[in-house]
Amino acid sequence: xxxxxxxxxxxxxxxxxxxxxxxxxxxxxxxxxxxxxxxxxxxxxxxxxxxxxxxxxxxxxxxxxxxxxxxxxxxxxxxxxxxxxxxxxxxxxxxxxxxxxxxxxxxxxxxxxxxxxxxxxxxxxxxxxxxxxxxxxxxxxxxxxxxxxxxxxxxxxxxxxxxxxxxxxxxxxxxxxxxxxxxxxxxxxxxxxxxxxxxxxxxxxxxxxxxxxxxxxxxxxxxxxxxxxxxxxxxxxxxxxxxxxxxxxxxxxxxxxxxxxxxxxxxxxxxxxxxxxxxxxxxxxxxxxxxxxxxxxxxxxxxxxxxxxxxxxxxxxxxxxxxxxxx
Amino acid sequence: xxxxxxxxxxxxxxxxxxxxxxxxxxxxxxxxxxxxxxxxxxxxxxxxxxxxxxxxxxxxxxxxxxxxxxxxxxxxxxxxxxxxxxxxxxxxxxxxxxxxxxxxxxxxxxxxxxxxxxxxxxxxxxxxxxxxxxxxxxxxxxxxxxxxxxxxxxxxxxxxxxxxxxxxxxxxxxxxxxxxxxxxxxxxxxxxxxxxxxxxxxxxxxxxxxxxxxxxxx
Numbered sequence: 027x028x029x030x031x032x033x034x035x036x037x038x039x040x041x042x043x044x045x046x047x048x049x050x051x052x053x054x055x056x057x058x059x060x061x062x063x064x065x066x067x068x069x070x071x072x073x074x075x076x077x078x079x080x081x082x083x084x085x086x087x088x089x090x091x092x093x094x095x096x097x098x099x100x101x102x103x104x105x106x107x108x109x110x111x112x113x114x115x116x117x118x119x120x121x122x123x124x125x126x127x128x129x130x131x132x133x134x135x136x137x138x139x140x141x142x143x144x145x146x147x148x149x150x151x152x153x154x155x156x157x158x159x160x161x162x163x164x165x166x167x168x169x170x171x172x173x174x175x176x177x178x179x180x181x182x183x184x185x186x187x188x189x190x191x192x193x194x195x196x197x198x199x200x201x202x203x204x205x206x207x208x209x210x211x212x213x214x215x216x217x218x219x220x221x222x223x224x225x226x227x228x229x230x231x232x233x234x235x236x237x238x239x240x241x242x243x244x245x246x247x248x249x250x251x252x253x254x255x256x257x258x259x260x261x262x263x264x265x266x267x268x269x270x271x272x273x274x275x276x277x278x279x280x281x282x283x284x285x286x287x288x289x290x291x292x293x294x295x296x297x298x299x300x301x302x303x304x305x306x307x308x309x310x311x312x313x314x315x316x317x318x319x320x321x322x323x324x325x326x327x328x329x330x331x332x333x334x335x336x337x338x339x340x341x342x343x344x345x346x347x348x349x350x351x352x353x
Numbered sequence: 354x355x356x357x358x359x360x361x362x363x364x365x366x367x368x369x370x371x372x373x374x375x376x377x378x379x380x381x382x383x384x385x386x387x388x389x390x391x392x393x394x395x396x397x398x399x400x401x402x403x404x405x406x407x408x409x410x411x412x413x414x415x416x417x418x419x420x421x422x423x424x425x426x427x428x429x430x431x432x433x434x435x436x437x438x439x440x441x442x443x444x445x446x447x448x449x450x451x452x453x454x455x456x457x458x459x460x461x462x463x464x465x466x467x468x469x470x471x472x473x474x475x476x477x478x479x480x481x482x483x484x485x486x487x488x489x490x491x492x493x494x495x496x497x498x499x500x501x502x503x504x505x506x507x508x509x510x511x512x513x514x515x516x517x518x519x520x521x522x523x524x525x526x527x528x529x530x531x532x533x534x535x536x537x538x539x540x541x542x543x544x545x546x547x548x549x550x551x552x553x554x555x556x557x558x559x560x561x562x563x564x565x566x567x568x569x570x571x
Binding site: 073166 | 463472474482485
């Protein structure tokens with residue numbers, strides 16, 4: 027499996043995309059950014075559907091920037107699935123498998139993996155949103171790409187289906203060792219999937235690297251809604267009510283209580299002992315408390331009164347409490 | 354003469370189909386020189402039919418630059434049923450191209466991008482995506498063109514003349530009987546046949562178009 031690297035520049039009217047980043051062969055890279063930050067444009071450039079004004083794209087060290095889309099070993103799953111309406115589910119997947127340079131995967135195997143074996147003979151017109159997403163993913167995988175790009179594949183899904191789809195993506199990565207770059211602007215999805223992070227704002231990369239580290243950078247936090255300020259924490263460190271299969275959980279600063287002494291007789295399942303590293307007064311009169319814990323750095327938002335009453339200061343021990351159902 | 358009409362119309366449609374599909378597909382995209390192609394395609398609508406027939410006569414006549422070459426191969430077009438089909442094909446070309454072009458333009462461009470990232474090259478995309486999706490529209494265009502072909506007059510009579518049993522199509526036959534005194538009854542009968550054929554063609558085209566629409570909606 028191969029690393030995808032890009033250093034490109036593309037001007038479209040008033041908008042300039044200038045992105046330089048690397049998506050490693052190991053793990054899933056999340057491409058995060060608000061609407062209009064150029065995420066989809068970047069994907070179309072990587073896939074070869076759009077030519078950058080200058081720059082280069084390499085896959086496993088080999089330049090692919092001059093190849094048209096149909097000669098790149100890069101798969102792309104579009105937000106709107108884009109299944110071929112004149113073909114059945116089976117034929118859609120076979121379309122990709124037939125054109126794979128080293129031979130594609132068997133349609134039946136792919137279908138079983140994505141739990142769509144029962145749909146194979148159906149026309150694609152009357153599939154549900156979730157089914158369409160799965161078929162599009164199956165079709166992209168059947169081509170056996172070296173790298174897979176996904177443009178908000180769960181935009182059309184909600185709740186349980188969304189979580190199920192994320193679990194499928196994690197399975198796909200684990201079983202097929204397929205490196206992926208997944209676009210999302212949902213921080214929970216990003217944390218659940220991402221081992222790496224590339225954050226895009228107005229066409230520029232503002233943060234990138236290991237997910238937990240890069241997501242702590244102020245440039246990344248500033249992309250988030252104030253209520254979403256928080257930190258990624260490995261799912262294994264917490265007891266979550268619905269943490270099945272997720273890589274990490276985004277623990278919002280508003281979800282984390284602090285105690286200056288070890289709490290007793292508490293229903294909350296997650297109590298982490300840590301040490302305060304910094305206090306950040308916010309413009310909305312709250313205070314963000316940054317602490318180190320065995321699970322990594324955490325953020326908690328509390329009132330200035332609480333800071334005074336608990337005598338919180340950098341270096342002091344503190345206990346962070348999270349309710350399992352909030353996760 | 355009904356057989357002649359059907360033969361001429363069928364041949365005009367079938368032989369011009371590849372060229373019409375190619376022109377329609379080209380016109381549904383952007384490329385340099387599109388305006389010129391658009392102009393050439395529409396020429397038969399603007400020119401008087403008799404002039405089209407005359408130009409064909411100059412080119413494909415026994416002494417014309419193309420006609421003399423074809424004559425050596427034993428192919429004669431002027432004043433033959435094949436010639437009637439050629440004149441008809443030229444005249445229906447604008448209508449034919451237009452209806453096929455609509456079918457190509459109605460297909461979702463995004464599907465071509467989806468095919469490209471699945472490693473389908475340009476020709477592959479044309480045959481595996483564009484053509485099948487436009488198929489019902491192309492079929493509707495063929496029926497439409499066929500109906501229009503049954504009515505061609507000016508260019509056909511100029512290039513292929515009005516020879517009963519050979520180049521005399523329905524409209525030419527109507528014209529011929531009207532030349533004779535008391536031919537109105539016969540003309541009316543022929544006009545009735547002509548009208549029914551045209552209506553059947555329109556109806557079939559409409560049905561096919563609706564099928565095409567449903568298919569594209571997925």
